[in-house]
Amino acid sequence: MVRRTLDRGVVSSSLVFLGKLIFVAASVAVLNQRNGTPNVADVFSRGTNASEQNFAPGAPGRISRIHSRTNIKDGLDRVATGSEAHKPEISSSNICCTYYVSPFGSDEKPGTLAEPWKTLQKAFDTATAGQTVCLRGGIYPQYVDASAGFNQVEKRSGAPERPILFTNFPGEIAEIHGSTKIYGSYITFRGLPNGTRYCSAMHPCGLIFEGSRGYVLNAISIMNSSGPGHVTFDHVEIRKGNYHAGLYQEGCNNTITGSYVHENGIQDRNEDNGIYWSKTPADCRNGGLIANNLVEHNFSKGIQLYAGASASTPAHVTAYGNISVNNGAQGAVIWGDHNTFVDNILYNNNEIAGAAAGAQAGLYSGTTNSVQHNLTWSTSDPGGKRSGWYVKEGCCLKDNLIADPSFLDPARHNWDLKPSSPASEWADRVSTKLR
DSSP, rough: OHHHHHHHHHHHHHHHHHHHHHHHHHHHHHHHHHHHHOHHHHHHHOOOOOOHHTTTTTTTTTOOOOOOOOOHHHHHHHHHOOOTTTOOOOOOTEEEEEEEEOOTTTTTSSOSSSSSOOOOOHHHHHHTTTHHHHHHHEEEEEOSSSGGSEEEEEEOOOBBBEEEEEEEEOOOOOOEEEEEEEOSSSSSOSSOOOOOSOOOOOOOEEEEEOSSSSSSSSSSSEEEESSOEEEESSSEEOOOOOOEEEEEEEESEEEEEEEESSSSSSSSSTEEEEEOOOOTTTTTOOOOESSSOEEESSSOSEEOOOTTTOOOBBSSSEEEOOOSSSSOOOOEOOSSSOEEEEOOOESSOOOOOOOOGGOOOOOOOOOOOOOEEEEOEEESSTTTTGGGGESOOOOOOSSSSSSSOEEEEEGEEEEEOTTTOHHHHHSSOOOOOGO
């Protein structure tokens, strides 16, 4: 009798346990359906057609999956408890998301993990200082024709020490199509993971911005000259800004770091640049930071500091640790004054346009610009004019080097440096003095 009772108890416990397993599995299925979250392989196996971009597999422009597990426990808890929207949740990478956006969401929903919004514009119109918006993986299509304006416009601002943060959901890649304009201040866009010096085809960015179709708009415009600035793009990919620039800025205290800026411009060898840093306010003493970016294969110049051929602005801009390669015109152009351009690598630029006597870079104005410790090289003209600097006017060039930087594999767009590279010393150095 005792043994039979124990057997019934064991069977009863097993049935209860099995029932719980079925409930959890059903909850996960319901959550995924409510999120509209497709199979991970379906979302992230999509790659840009290599034949369209004339690149081999693994070349810039291909979308790669960032391998990381997604913690869905928070979502299950929300479905089970029915907790109210916008309570911050801790993800598997310790990102505290206030709101969620998904290509499969709806702007009529509350913006939770289970019921995300659909567009970045909805997040721009809602998020306030100190809040974080997490974008689920997938493609966010362009829905505003370029002739009608930017696809999404951010007019709100964060606050000092409390920026509004936009980031990709950990382990997923969010690809935003359609040009973006920023009027606000204290705004941060950060791609994850961000543990590498810069993201690239070899180290994919988790957050991608692609410009609007047609020859009308930059991919990204930062226009906050009347405000404090402090707009940051960190470890993001910026591409296909067909007109003028991948990233164009007018303002103060703005930053782009660790980002991959490529394939911008389609028409004008003088204007269609990768990074176009324009005018800074007269009272601005931090004209911005351009650091540790990979700027590759843009139609015109890689990095341009220029505002209507002014000898005084942009000013107080710092550019260091960037790699500017295979751009149609110069790898870098410096106008304005009081700017610092140090520890950058400029390689195989200006092979098409031939501006500035075909040089890798040009200095055009200023009495106190500091242009030091940069490395330049042209494989078509080693040691010749194409490998050096063009100086029209301005000061001051000092201790720059013409030498092969010894990249690991340029043919496969691997711009990491060999240990023997003459540039490796400053590539690994933390330039805290310039931050």
